[in-house]
Amino acid sequence: MGSNSWQTAITDIGPGKINVRGYDIVEMMEKLTFAQTVYLILRGELPNEKEARMMEAILVSSVDHGASPPSVLGTRNVISGGNSLNSAVAGGVLVIGDSHGGAIEQSARIMQELVSRGGAPSDLATGIVAEMKKAKTRLPGFGHRLHETDPRTIKLFEIADSLQFSGKHTELAKAIELELEKTTGRKLPINVDGAIAAVISDMGFDWRLGKGFFIISRVPGLIAHAYEEMTTQKRMRKLGNADFEYSGPLKRNI
Amino acid sequence: MGSNSWQTAITDIGPGKINVRGYDIVEMMEKLTFAQTVYLILRGELPNEKEARMMEAILVSSVDHGASPPSVLGTRNVISGGNSLNSAVAGGVLVIGDSHGGAIEQSARIMQELVSRGGAPSDLATGIVAEMKKAKTRLPGFGHRLHETDPRTIKLFEIADSLQFSGKHTELAKAIELELEKTTGRKLPINVDGAIAAVISDMGFDWRLGKGFFIISRVPGLIAHAYEEMTTQKRMRKLGNADFEYSGPLKRNI
Amino acid sequence: MGSNSWQTAITDIGPGKINVRGYDIVEMMEKLTFAQTVYLILRGELPNEKEARMMEAILVSSVDHGASPPSVLGTRNVISGGNSLNSAVAGGVLVIGDSHGGAIEQSARIMQELVSRGGAPSDLATGIVAEMKKAKTRLPGFGHRLHETDPRTIKLFEIADSLQFSGKHTELAKAIELELEKTTGRKLPINVDGAIAAVISDMGFDWRLGKGFFIISRVPGLIAHAYEEMTTQKRMRKLGNADFEYSGPLKRNI
Amino acid sequence: MGSNSWQTAITDIGPGKINVRGYDIVEMMEKLTFAQTVYLILRGELPNEKEARMMEAILVSSVDHGASPPSVLGTRNVISGGNSLNSAVAGGVLVIGDSHGGAIEQSARIMQELVSRGGAPSDLATGIVAEMKKAKTRLPGFGHRLHETDPRTIKLFEIADSLQFSGKHTELAKAIELELEKTTGRKLPINVDGAIAAVISDMGFDWRLGKGFFIISRVPGLIAHAYEEMTTQKRMRKLGNADFEYSGPLKRNI
DSSP states (O other): OOTTOEEEOSEEEETTEEEETTEEHHHHHHHOOHHHHHHHHHHSSOOOHHHHHHHHHHHHHTSOBTBOSHHHHHHHHHHHTTOOHHHHHHHHHTTOOTTTTTHHHHHHHHHHHHHHHOSOHHHHHHHHHHHHHHTTOOOTTBOOSSOSSOHHHHHHHHHHHHTTOOOHHHHHHHHHHHHHHHHHSSOOOBOHHHHHHHHHHHTTOOGGGHHHHHHHHHHHHHHHHHHHHHHHSOTTOOOBSSSEEEOSOOOBOO | OOTTOEEEOSEEEETTEEEETTEEHHHHHHHOOHHHHHHHHHHSSOOOHHHHHHHHHHHHHTSOBTBOSHHHHHHHHHHHTTOOHHHHHHHHHTTOOTTTTHHHHHHHHHHHHHHHHOSOHHHHHHHHHHHHHHTTOOOTTBOOSSOSSOHHHHHHHHHHHHTTOOOHHHHHHHHHHHHHHHHHSSOOOBOHHHHHHHHHHHTTOOGGGHHHHHHHHHHHHHHHHHHHHHHHSOTTOOOBSSSEEEOSOOOBOO | OOTTOEEEOSEEEETTEEEETTEEHHHHHHHOOHHHHHHHHHHSSOOOHHHHHHHHHHHHHTSOBTBOSHHHHHHHHHHHTTOOHHHHHHHHHTTOOTTTTTHHHHHHHHHHHHHHHOSOHHHHHHHHHHHHHHTTOOOTTBOOSSOSSOHHHHHHHHHHHHTTOOOHHHHHHHHHHHHHHHHHSSOOOBOHHHHHHHHHHHTTOOGGGHHHHHHHHHHHHHHHHHHHHHHHSOTTOOOBSSSEEEOSOOOBOO | OOTTOEEEOSEEEETTEEEETTEEHHHHHHHOOHHHHHHHHHHSSOOOHHHHHHHHHHHHHTSOBTBOSHHHHHHHHHHHTTOOHHHHHHHHHTTOOTTTTTHHHHHHHHHHHHHHHOSOHHHHHHHHHHHHHHTTOOOTTBOOSSOSSOHHHHHHHHHHHHTTOOOHHHHHHHHHHHHHHHHHSSOOOBOHHHHHHHHHHHTTOOGGGHHHHHHHHHHHHHHHHHHHHHHHSOTTOOOBSSSEEEOSOOOBOO
């Protein structure tokens, strides 16, 4: 080891050896789902059954949202310029900033800071809503440009409830939703970013990982869009995120 | 719809509606694992039980390989310059090119072209090895700079066998491995890229999606590295992919 | 120096010392223009007066082309997602692929390979046009989706002529233009990518640097678009490269 | 124009027409240097002679700083993974964040805010240094990990003085340098980022463009590193920014 050596606690490799957080990759391939593996690598420990179930639902929830999100436009546009699949995914992930997906990070940060102060959720909610009103900023994780009530939020909270995960952060999120309605006179419902933020906070994840859940979930969607662009469209075409229509299979049941 | 309108068959959205490949996201959150969801969005159809099991193993297999891959250096380096998590993931995915992860794409392309010609695997193998020798190029998907025998390859093929997936592409991959040993006099074993290429080809995936499996699998690893860099290292540090040591948990069992 | 040490011949740094290709940065700041500096760092040697003049014109030529190029859409879209200026520039440069700007690289490669074979330009032109026709591919560097005759091409060749730069590659480009018109019956004029490719080839630059000239020239344009997007538009807006109109100053003279 | 139409004031294009900020690109190619063109596209107006001269010096100043900056590691690493030149440049620019190059942006923002408040430079300096000390943060634009006195800073200020550009922002920067030395007891000299920040602020540029000057200046350096990596090194090599040595030409004069 030279003078610039540094340490990493994620994966130990050597000839014929790949141990992730201490677990042999071969045993993982045999016994873990991908969602369990994601939990392990982010958290350092294996999830129990409930954590694993919650993780699956979170990752499924944000896999795609059609062709309107900027990240999809980013990915398709890189293909349109005549580039590789990995560049296209990078071009999409690059767009996932403060205004797109980034709400998970900011929403989780605010909730974790508030909860760590202690106090009744309703009091914390009153305080933060007043603070944001004074600062004339919007609370990240509430309201959606398309969905009045986001069906993913309801399902996420339902699953979290059934697994007995819902704790102080979810209570706070719901208290903020009430307070926002009381103060502004209109419903600004918890959106899927806010719901994921509340649930991962109740699961004990650091808010700095917030955007990571969205990225892991959305990357397969971006790849599907890159592939569709690559195989069905001309390069250098006129491209935008407001002028497409859905042409896939009709509604069906699993 | 204006004159620039275009069509997408992936996800149908509207107020309160998110249908992925025709399936309601709420039903998916209830009934599907994340790996099943990945299969669905890439393929357009739900996986059966065997396809779902194979998908889990493929996605688990490449989740991380320590701090030596260039994509990890790319991700850590973006954090080191003082940037966001999504930029860091983009910076890592950007590196996954022809020489890193890209072997899945090229290996799957070659195998799919050969198998589509028809003929005995051993004949196809003799042909392609001779061709590559003449062109003085290396066959993507064979040989590894660290592992003499890649444990992930063996496990992937074992699972594929037990699920009765192994077909013409896997046979061809094994025939090429034999032919390479016969011709060069040394073992150039199928590496994990080659194994994934063979298995996804036998599952019927287009080679153009090859790199996508690696990207989906590796992104959680990149996020773990970004988070570790962010929380344990100084910005603008001396950084490289040859001078680290593992400091995490010792080998343990699931 | 450790066992992983490697060598670079670009810039020598030390406390109080920054020597680019052997020249003190302080002397460069005093005596060189930026275009001369670009020539120096790419080529390793200072340009003479004619080379410096040509370099200025090449770099000016591609600084911007309005809001329709995919790279501009890429840059604006990254800002729209709520990200930093450097991410936005990266997101634009990422799009400059085989179908956008990449023609300089491919066109220069083809011309350099043909010229190195030797022979009359008209014979080389007949050969390559027949070859491309047979392979049913388009020759990069000829034709433009908007300009029938690209005014930048004419000016670049005029400047190259007046500086006595025009050599075998420019002759070849013009011979190919003639041959294309003869064979296809319609004008497929040398576009600005093809013109830059010819001129930098005559100046002795390796075709592998081809896309670099376009990138250096276009980055200031991308920054202007990022800044305009940042200061005049809302985040997460509907965005495309076909639905804008010009609202800037009317035509004026220098 | 549809309902999603939007406006841009940068470049007006049409068949045979490319007018940048109102000026015909052909006239620009004939009469402007690249640095003048950069000024025009960022500012909207042509520079006068002094502004043009200052612009040349700023853009020359940051063209390269050897192989140690994270952006160079980013660019080389993308090539090492087997990717294209534009991906490599994007990979480098992506790294230019808050801790690398970003100081221009933050330093210019702070100076512009302070100067707009009005008051004597020494008072503003005392205030901000006290504020940063209390907040335990470092002032961006002061101090360098390698250079005790950055030769580029001295030359930039010398040129700015001779062109009579130095105004309130440069005075403030110098007052802060003095105050920092008085307060901390050690010299934390204005670095090149701080000097560029002061000069562009005195020239009237918005701090939001600050990082842009660094990016425009450094991109040619990144391309030189990408080209060197591509033509002299193996793919997937061990790579870091602490273990290289300079092997280029010895010190020489222009």
